[in-house]
Amino acid sequence: MATKAQTQREFFAFLKKAYSFYVGGFIAFIIVLAVAEQMGLPRRWIGYIFLFATIALYAGIGIMSRTAEITEYYVAGRRVPAIFNGMATGADWMSAASFIGMAGTLYLTGYFGLAFVMGWTGGYCLVAFFLAPYLRKFGQFTIPDFLGARYGGNIPRLVGVFGAILCSFTYVVAQIYGVGLITTRLVGVPFELGIFLGLGGILVCSVLGGMRAVTWTQVAQYIILIIAYLIPLVWLSVKHTNFPIAHLVYGHVLEKVSAREVELANDPKENEVRKIFADRAAAGAAKLKDVQKSLEADTAAANKRLADAKAANAPAAEMKAAEAAVAKLPKDVDAAKKAYTAESKLGPRAAPISRHAEAFPGKDEKARDINRRNFLALIFCLMVGTAALPHILMRYYTTPSVREARASVTWSLFFIFLLYFSAPALAVLVKYDVYTLLVGTHFDKLPAWVAAWQSVDASLLSIADINGDGILQRAELSIGGDIVVLATPEIAGLPYVISGLVAAGGLAAALSTADGLLLTIANALSHDLYYKMIDPTASTARRVTISKILLLVVALAAATVASQKPADILFLVSAAFSFAAATFFPALVLGIFWRRANKWGATLGMIAGLGVTFYYMTQTQGWLRGVFGVTKPIELWWDIQPISAGLFGIPLGFAVIVIVSLLTPAPDKDTQELVDHVRYPHLVGDIDTRGT
């Protein structure tokens, strides 16, 4: 986007001007679409326009930023000003899970969901205090670069490459999956086509311009996603509090939600519905014991009911119900088994209403204690994982100086904070809306968005008059977390154009994160594996070309995996944090803060940390147990859930590095000099480690 001749100051002025125009243009674009909607532009068209306009925009920035120069390609020329690097990091960081999933998780789990809010922000303290400035001073291209230089030799670098690919690949699959979901919802194209459309946007951008193009696209994406997140929140806040800034006042809404929860917990109709669910679950479980016999009994009972009704000349309604019951009978034993299994799983729907604001609910002191332990363990893993994910740490190589790197972490967290402290407010406001305006309403009078979303995807929202009283009870409503963000514009009564904007925001979040992750993987392969280990004589042009080819290959591989719709995708994302935390954090931090840490300590420490984390997951997590054929009963260590497996890997990683390093010779003088070099922003007679 800029020529070499510009000074940093001119470049900064240019960026400010360019992005100010961009923001203005984007707002004008939304206004034009809103007017067009009022004049009768169909919804489907609005979806198409949003999808293609934003992807064209990202591709356009990619084309403008194309480069074949090595520092431009790997680290955006190291001239990204702190505030812009902050925005880019924000977009890099906030994935589809943050944008769409976070508020939903908070809606569904209340206080417990705050573990994600705190974990995914507090981790930046560790980035700022322990890593970013030092890595910037080191100034090469990748995280394995640092491991290779600090610990000497290819073995630590290779372990780093493996760790970086493992956590980035699981993460990028989830992002591409998210892209597919959003495009499907936004314009109704098939899932696979959606994936490849999104992929096109990612590739034009990152293949042409590497880190440089990705950086400037991410800034643009951050602006879209934050506007898309805040507009509906402001409207909803005005609707319920008469005040636009929900963050300041939603405490009182939370009080009302809590009061309403008490009301609903004591409501006899609610308890009636819950009892029906409990009975159905118990009956389903009982029928599963002998499917054949139960099916025969059910068939006999339904036929008898119909016969009795006919004989007694029952009223039309009763006749109709009896006929429907016969029609609904499972066709064969397999269908019956499926139906009974579904019934037996209704147990959770009978659960009492959860209290949004209550910390660590549980039936007794022990359950509460386990809940608390897992809350704190999850925060810990998410925080340390945040400070160890290579695609985030890599961003701090792109600032012009150590000083800017420090400032840039502050900006990063500030921009992330804007979204993360909005999510809990959004969750509470939507809950208030649902509990007061939706629950207790007659089924004929439900707002239009309820039926609309129910028809889009029943896992997002499903309602049924279980007890047949014509009124919606809280227990009759089943909600998927994603609906909270997706439906907020309609709940708040905004025009469809804002719904399109929200979908475009989710798309921006998923695409920007995917961009950063793909670069990380391709760079680990091309720079660390190929250039540093296989062919150190390769010319810079060749390195860039190889990097671009690998990027294409990795992107296609990730898209292929994502199009298979792998099962436990959310678990894989969380697992990436535990993997990154246990692999990288101890080795990186001790490499800077402890001179004595050496090659063997670091190598074995990384392997041990990753190993124990992975082992614990394979022993305790349902899907992984299946993959690895583990059949013995689940034994949790101190009741810690598999999502927080890093809790064991991180301390073990530290311990192994310290013990093994002390048992083996100290690092040589060059390594000592490297440590001094990264610790001081400027030294007289300093060595130069900048990558070329």
Add this chain to the structure above:
Amino acid sequence: MELTEKHHEYWRKNVRMTALLVVIWAVITYVAGYYARELSFSFFGWPFAFWVGAQGALALYVVMIGFYAWYMNKLDQEYGVAEGDE
């Protein structure tokens, strides 16, 4: 490249400040988190622990990182290890 006593003092000050900030970080996150059930008095409508998790801790994280950046930039100047214009 020999480090002088001044350099060592710079590093000690950095480590001390880092340790202090990490302690504050741990207290607001883990100690306040551990006692969340006890810290449930109403704070402008929020139960206090809920507010800390949703807003207070986050804001403090931003402030701490900003403060650290400011402190270290000042320290660089004082100890003559600041970067020139590159």
